Amino acid sequence: MSDPMQEIRNSFFIECDELLEGLQDALASMEGGDHTSETINVAFRAVHSIKGGAGAFGLDQLVGFAHTFETVMDDVRSGSLAIEEHIVQLFFQCADMLSDLVRVSRDGELLSEDEMAPLVNQLKALAGEDAAGGAEPEPEVDFQPMGIAIDLPDLDLPDLDQSDDAPEEESSAGAPADQGEAIEAEGADAGERDVNDASALSHLFEITFRPEPELYRTGNDPLFLLRALEALGRAETTCTVAPSPDLAEYGPNTSLLSWKITLSTNVDAAAIREVFDFVDGLCLLEVTKLEPGSEAEAGTAPAQPADSAPEPAITASPPAEAPRKAAPAAPAPKPAATQDTPPKAAPKPEADADRAGGPGQASQPGATVRVDLDRVDRLVNLVGELVINQAMLSQSIAATGLSGNSKIATGLDEFQQLTRDIQDSVMMIRAQPVKSLFQRMGRIVREASASVNKTVRLRTEGETTEIDKTVIERLADPLTHMIRNAVDHGLESTETRLAAGKSAEGHVTLSASHRSGRVVIEITDDGSGINRERVKSIAESKGLIAPGQDLSETEIDNLLFLPGFSTAKEISNLSGRGVGMDVVKNAISSLGGRIAISSQAGVGTTFSISLPLTLAVLDGMVVTVADETLVLPLSSVSETLSIGPEDVRGLGPSTQVIRVRDVFVPLIDLGTELGYSQPRSKYDGAIVLLIAQEDGKRAALVVDGIEDQRQVVIKGLEESYGRVPGVAAATILGDGQIALILDPTDLLANASGRSRPEPNLAIA
Amino acid sequence: MALRDQLRVLVVDDMSTSRGLITQALDGMGVSHVSTAADGPSALESVARSPVHLVISDFNMPGMDGLQLLQSLRQGAKTAGVGFLLITGRADKEIIERGRSLRMNNYIAKPFQPADLKTAIEAIVGRL
Numbered sequence: 001m002s003d004p005m006q007e008i009r010n011s012f013f014i015e016c017d018e019l020l021e022g023l024q025d026a027l028a029s030m031e032g033g034d035h036t037s038e039t040i041n042v043a044f045r046a047v048h049s050i051k052g053g054a055g056a057f058g059l060d061q062l063v064g065f066a067h068t069f070e071t072v073m074d075d076v077r078s079g080s081l082a083i084e085e086h087i088v089q090l091f092f093q094c095a096d097m098l099s100d101l102v103r104v105s106r107d108g109e110l111l112s113e114d115e116m117a118p119l120v121n122q123l124k125a126l127a128g129e130d131a132a133g134g135a136e137p138e139p140e141v142d143f144q145p146m147g148i149a150i151d152l153p154d155l156d157l158p159d160l161d162q163s164d165d166a167p168e169e170e171s172s173a174g175a176p177a178d179q180g181e182a183i184e185a186e187g188a189d190a191g192e193r194d195v196n197d198a199s200a201l202s203h204l205f206e207i208t209f210r211p212e213p214e215l216y217r218t219g220n221d222p223l224f225l226l227r228a229l230e231a232l233g234r235a236e237t238t239c240t241v242a243p244s245p246d247l248a249e250y251g252p253n254t255s256l257l258s259w260k261i262t263l264s265t266n267v268d269a270a271a272i273r274e275v276f277d278f279v280d281g282l283c284l285l286e287v288t289k290l291e292p293g294s295e296a297e298a299g300t301a302p303a304q305p306a307d308s309a310p311e312p313a314i315t316a317s318p319p320a321e322a323p324r325k326a327a328p329a330a331p332a333p334k335p336a337a338t339q340d341t342p343p344k345a346a347p348k349p350e351a352d353a354d355r356a357g358g359p360g361q362a363s364q365p366g367a368t369v370r371v372d373l374d375r376v377d378r379l380v381n382l383v384g385e386l387v388i389n390q391a392m393l394s395q396s397i398a399a400t401g402l403s404g405n406s407k408i409a410t411g412l413d414e415f416q417q418l419t420r421d422i423q424d425s426v427m428m429i430r431a432q433p434v435k436s437l438f439q440r441m442g443r444i445v446r447e448a449s450a451s452v453n454k455t456v457r458l459r460t461e462g463e464t465t466e467i468d469k470t471v472i473e474r475l476a477d478p479l480t481h482m483i484r485n486a487v488d489h490g491l492e493s494t495e496t497r498l499a500a501g502k503s504a505e506g507h508v509t510l511s512a513s514h515r516s517g518r519v520v521i522e523i524t525d526d527g528s529g530i531n532r533e534r535v536k537s538i539a540e541s542k543g544l545i546a547p548g549q550d551l552s553e554t555e556i557d558n559l560l561f562l563p564g565f566s567t568a569k570e571i572s573n574l575s576g577r578g579v580g581m582d583v584v585k586n587a588i589s590s591l592g593g594r595i596a597i598s599s600q601a602g603v604g605t606t607f608s609i610s611l612p613l614t615l616a617v618l619d620g621m622v623v624t625v626a627d628e629t630l631v632l633p634l635s636s637v638s639e640t641l642s643i644g645p646e647d648v649r650g651l652g653p654s655t656q657v658i659r660v661r662d663v664f665v666p667l668i669d670l671g672t673e674l675g676y677s678q679p680r681s682k683y684d685g686a687i688v689l690l691i692a693q694e695d696g697k698r699a700a701l702v703v704d705g706i707e708d709q710r711q712v713v714i715k716g717l718e719e720s721y722g723r724v725p726g727v728a729a730a731t732i733l734g735d736g737q738i739a740l741i742l743d744p745t746d747l748l749a750n751a752s753g754r755s756r757p758e759p760n761l762a763i764a
Numbered sequence: 765m766a767l768r769d770q771l772r773v774l775v776v777d778d779m780s781t782s783r784g785l786i787t788q789a790l791d792g793m794g795v796s797h798v799s800t801a802a803d804g805p806s807a808l809e810s811v812a813r814s815p816v817h818l819v820i821s822d823f824n825m826p827g828m829d830g831l832q833l834l835q836s837l838r839q840g841a842k843t844a845g846v847g848f849l850l851i852t853g854r855a856d857k858e859i860i861e862r863g864r865s866l867r868m869n870n871y872i873a874k875p876f877q878p879a880d881l882k883t884a885i886e887a888i889v890g891r892l
Contacts, residue, residue, distance in 0.1 A: 005788065008781060008785055011784060012781040015779060015780055015781050048853055053781040053782065053785075055874060056781070056782075063875075143860055143863075145870035145888060146867065146888070147888055147890065148818075148889060150889055
């Protein structure tokens with residue numbers, strides 16, 4: 001168990017991210033003209049809550065800034081400060097600063113006061129006369145606390161008056177204090193349950209539940225089952241310890257406890273049995289319906305003798321206390337005293353659960369659970385194994401030659417479907433809306449536009465679109481760069497815009513949507529579009545293309561992705577950070593994504609990124625090369641061809657090309673490239689995979705055969721082997737064989753001098 | 765048997781950090797029967813289901829603020845007499861006055877130390 005304070009601190013920072021997101025939303029609404037008090041309140045509350053939490057952890061700098069920010073927001077809230085455009089913009093900057101402060105505070109660091117001063121001064125100037133007062137300690141308010149009387153012996157909860165059973169329970173609670181804490185706790189718990197009894201519960205059941213040792217061994221906990229029963233109505237639970245055996249019989253694997261539950265409920269026996277579904281066969285379970293009335297009293301009866309029991313029997317036989325989770329399976333007559341002191345085992349954990357806030361939280365609608373990412377990843381991995389296992393099973397069953405409509409085959413089909421469904425569901429756990437990512441881009445736009453003196457508004461669409469968390473994280477850098485590019489290069493200066501009859505304010509739109517099993521993110525600006533003449537002349541001057549080469553518009557646009565290409569006449573302090581679009585493209589490719597450009601002169605440019613929903617599975621093409629089985633991402637294979645010797649031409653001493661529809665494509669023999677085989681002497685009947693990259697680069701990979709197209713589960717290798725050039729990961733195939741998943745982009749980039757891939761060599 | 769072993773408390777705050785901190789502080793005082801709620805409506809639901817002696821609630825919450833919660837508690841037949849400790853961002857006179865009129869038992873201004881919280885609670889329920 002880690003330090004609880006540390007855990008709370010961690011959760012504080014997670015909560016801060018949520019609050020900052022809420023703040024951004026509220027400010028965006030305010031910017032859009034929504035000045036309702038609820039919106040302003042949301043913004044105020046976010047800052048206020050961050051301040052409150054930060055105070056508890058002694059994050060003074062964060063508290064100080066949040067306080068100043070909050071003071072001005074409070075003025076807006078109270079109406080003494082009008083919401084004007086420049087105020088909202090200032091709030092945006094403050095929100096960014098707050099977000100920075102949260103980030104550095106997390107690492108126990110501080111921002112320099114110089115960095116904060118300009119904003120703090122602006123805030124203080126706005127707060128004006130208020131600022132001085134705001135920082136002062138609160139004026140003393142005269143308030144006399146009002147005590148309440150809590151009558152301990154009766155545990156007089158303010159509202160426990162309506163229950164019939166209450167007097168008995170109270171007398172139990174009122175028994176001599178040395179009866180032990182557990183009994184006291186049970187008294188309180190019983191009181192709590194009595195409240196449930198308000199409405200008529202029509203059925204009465206007696207449930208006997210005795211776990212077999214196997215139940216414990218499989219990690220089940222009777223407490224959860226008992227709680228689930230309690231949730232169905234009003235439960236009287238008694239626990240029985242088997243007659244104390246010899247000490248020698250106690251052990252972690254014995255089962256000594258059994259429970260009898262009298263349940264008043266509105267559900268039927270089937271619903272009760274459902275509670276025990278997961279432990280079916282691991283316990284003895286009897287559900288008997290009792291006639292209401294006569295048996296009802298019998299049901300509550302065991303509670304009474306408890307009062308008179310001089311000492312809890314469990315305390316009398318000390319060893320029984322230790323193995324709380326242990327009881328011999330064999331039922332046997334039990335001494336009355338033992339039978340009557342059931343609460344010992346159950347209530348203690350219940351009290352613990354209370355402390356954890358269990359009951360309070362269970363009822364919250366739309367509740368979320370925060371789970372460590374490691375646990376989710378473990379589940380993802382296990383499901384991956386399941387998929388592999390299922391594939392192996394299918395393969396070996398197919399090998400037996402069973403007919404397709406045999407029961408096994410149909411059962412297997414269902415199994416396969418279920419496996420897919422589980423896989424999809426698990427992947428969904430890792431999925432996150434792109435909203436947080438998009439919000440970060442709002443800040444980039446604000447900063448970028450300020451530094452190049454343009455007025456730019458960012459619009460976002462499809463913020464709820466979900467993608468794998470890792471994809472979102474790794475998308476931040478490329479997206480940041482593209483947004484900066486859009487502001488810096490995409491949009492014209494204000495004067496140029498006005499001259500062209502456009503609005504002075506430039507627009508950048510960031511959108512996300514699902515399209516045929518992938519997520520498409522588009523960055524659109526309403527600028528002047530790509531100046532293709534200039535792009536082409538730059539590419540020529542940098543030797544990236546042959547002078548006068550005839551290129552289509554798309555081909556020219558794609559030149560932007562070539563390494564070392566930069567169109568900025570003067571390097572502005574934004575885009576010219578040594579990161580070109582080639583880096584962006586590589587980052588996208590490493591996520592299994594593709595990037596494309598479309599641009600219209602005078603109207604604007606759209607960069608469109610298409611990404612897989614998850615990084616855990618991949619649609620692959622399984623091929624054989626020199627008796628090795630390899631997998632290539634299906635997305636990179638544009639075409640497969642069978643070639644003969646006549647298709648291959650030499651180009652220089654070591655490069656060979658093939659001609660595909662009037663275009664020569666460099667040939668890469670995969671076997672040779674990977675060192676599996678000697679260069680082949682002739683390409684008779686060789687199979688070629690045409691690899692097309694986003695930039696239009698192509699290459700032809702020679703393989704021996706194509707086996708299959710299928711979904712494969714990606715197993716990372718980097719942890720064990722580091723990064724291997726040309727290899728993206730590995731997978732386990734249906735027959736248990738391990739196959740490497742190749743990275744075509746890397747492969748082409750690293751291809752030995754023999755067959756360097758070139759940009760399309762058009763036939764003259 | 766000390767009061768702290770029996771005292772049942774409900775902590776209401778929209779921030780899970782605050783709920784955690786207060787629960788932690790209560791735990792440090794030996795008060796372990798603590799349940800939590802993230803907003804006013806679920807707090808009302810929670811006390812109806814399992815009654816408590818004392819409600820510790822933040823003032824500034826979305827939807828129903830701490831004093832609106834207090835008002836609903838005072839109007840409920842079963843919850844009218846429950847102890848109520850309000851946590852405020854600052855000791856705003858207006859808030860305190862509103863609280864007083866709703867028979868708020870005590871308040872505490874943020875930020876506070878566990879010892880301050882203990883004092884504020886003990887002023888309501890007696891020595892823990």
